[in-house]
Amino acid sequence: xxxxxxxxxxxxxxxxxxxxxxDPMRARTFMVRVLRKAGLPLSVRLYDLRHSCATLxxxxxxxxxxxxxxxxxxxxxxxxxxxxHVLPTMQQGAAEKLEKACFGEVGTL
Numbered sequence: 001x002x003x004x005x006x007x008x009x010x011x012x013x014x015x016x017x018x019x020x021x022x023d024p025m026r027a028r029t030f031m032v033r034v035l036r037k038a039g040l041p042l043s044v045r046l047y048d049l050r051h052s053c054a055t056l057x058x059x060x061x062x063x064x065x066x067x068x069x070x071x072x073x074x075x076x077x078x079x080x081x082x083x084x085h086v087l088p089t090m091q092q093g094a095a096e097k098l099e100k101a102c103f104g105e106v107g108t109l
Contacts, residue, residue: 058086
């Protein structure tokens with residue numbers, strides 16, 4: 001924000017101070033600094049953060065299409081194939097929503 005129009009917004013999460021892509025040779029060094037500041041183990045990979053983001057969004061009930069778009073997947077099917085382990089825990093909530101839609105308040109049967 002300080003740089004205004006001179007900031008190159010390419011839509012990346014981690015960038016140089018001017019918004020340009022990080023040099024791949026320096027990316028791990030940058031990642032280690034971020035992990036230390038966040039108090040996370042240094043063994044965490046960028047992919048782990050991406051996976052956690054998708055898992056948390058799906059578990060919170062976010063539309064899989066939105067999650068798929070955020071990840072840059074070519075299809076929602078790919079997202080669901082990779083992150084389907086999140087969905088079984090969502091079955092109870094889906095059943096409760098259906099019950100409420102059909103019969104009113106949940107648990108009154």
